[in-house]
Amino acid sequence: xxxxxxxxxxxxxxxxxxxxxxxxxxxxxxxxxxxxxxxxxxxxxxxxxxxxxxxxxxxxxxxxxxxxxxxxxxxxxxxxxxxxxxxxx
Amino acid sequence: xxxxxxxxxxxxxxxxxxxxxxxxxxxxxxxxxxxxxxxxxxxxxxxxxxxxxxxxxxxxxxxxxxxxxxxxxxxxxxxxxxxxxxxxxxxxxxxxxxxxxxxxxxxxxxxxxxxxxxxxxxxxxxxxxxxxxxxxxxxxxxxxxxxxxxxxxxxxxxxxxxxx
Numbered sequence: 001x002x003x004x005x006x007x008x009x010x011x012x013x014x015x016x017x018x019x020x021x022x023x024x025x026x027x028x029x030x031x032x033x034x035x036x037x038x039x040x041x042x043x044x045x046x047x048x049x050x051x052x053x054x055x056x057x058x059x060x061x062x063x064x065x066x067x068x069x070x071x072x073x074x075x076x077x078x079x080x081x082x083x084x085x086x087x088x089x
Numbered sequence: 090x091x092x093x094x095x096x097x098x099x100x101x102x103x104x105x106x107x108x109x110x111x112x113x114x115x116x117x118x119x120x121x122x123x124x125x126x127x128x129x130x131x132x133x134x135x136x137x138x139x140x141x142x143x144x145x146x147x148x149x150x151x152x153x154x155x156x157x158x159x160x161x162x163x164x165x166x167x168x169x170x171x172x173x174x175x176x177x178x179x180x181x182x183x184x185x186x187x188x189x190x191x192x193x194x195x196x197x198x199x200x201x202x203x204x205x206x207x208x209x210x211x212x213x214x215x216x217x218x219x220x221x222x223x224x225x226x227x228x229x230x231x232x233x234x235x236x237x238x239x240x241x242x243x244x245x246x247x248x249x250x251x252x253x
Contacts, residue, residue: 050149050174050176051150052151052153052154053151053152053153053154053214053240054153054154054156055153055154055155055156055234055237056156056236060154060155060156061166062235063153063170066232066242066244067211067212067244067246070244070246070247072247073230073247073251074229074230076230077198077229080191081195081198081248081251082251084192084195084196084199085091085092085192086091086092086192086193086195086196087091087092088094088133088200089093089094
């Protein structure tokens with residue numbers, strides 16, 4: 001079981017509080033559990049979206065084929081990589 | 090004039106960094122170290138020996154997944170491809186207009202290609218914030234992803250011949 005020792009204070013309106021309390025009662029859970037469960041799902045969705053993208057199967061296949069057969073680099077990038085102005089440490 | 094590029098640490102001074110895009114400056118000053126400390130991202134900075142940040146970029150692992158309608162449909166085909174997201178790249182105003190953007194990009198792509206060589210990773214993807222940024226990446230050989238015109242991609246294999 002994950003330890004929950006931190007406190008998160010959140011300001012809500014009367015309407016929100018009443019709605020959360022009613023919903024928690026319907027589910028037979030606590031307001032705290034209701035809110036954190038919803039926030040966990042949203043946080044996971046957001047964090048996942050910054051590190052993952054999903055694409056249609058045909059676009060995916062096209063992309064994969066391109067990765068298998070890379071062409072030569074653009075002249076501008078070739079130039080920068082061939083005569084770098086930086087030293088990577 | 091040669092620049093030193095290294096991992097962003099508390100020893101570097103980013104307090105005066107001004108790229109002209111407040112969101113990029115704020116992120117470097119306020120969020121980059123925390124994000125790096127959690128190993129979500131890795132941020133590299135450019136300086137000229139005085140540790141004052143003149144440019145930076147942030148890389149992170151990234152996955153592209155195939156959208157499958159059914160388990161059967163995708164059987165035997167690759168389901169996901171791992172690579173890197175070039176999440177941020179910015180130059181101090183002082184460096185603008187000298188063609189150095191290409192070199193900062195080259196620095197970032199070299200890092201990604203070394204990561205790919207050591208640990209795998211088939212692409213570098215970028216999210217262009219506006220049309221100018223998209224044009225910059227297209228000029229450097231990135232291809233737009235069909236259906237996602239602001240998202241551009243470059244195969245890491247194309248960089249192999251340039252690795253030390």
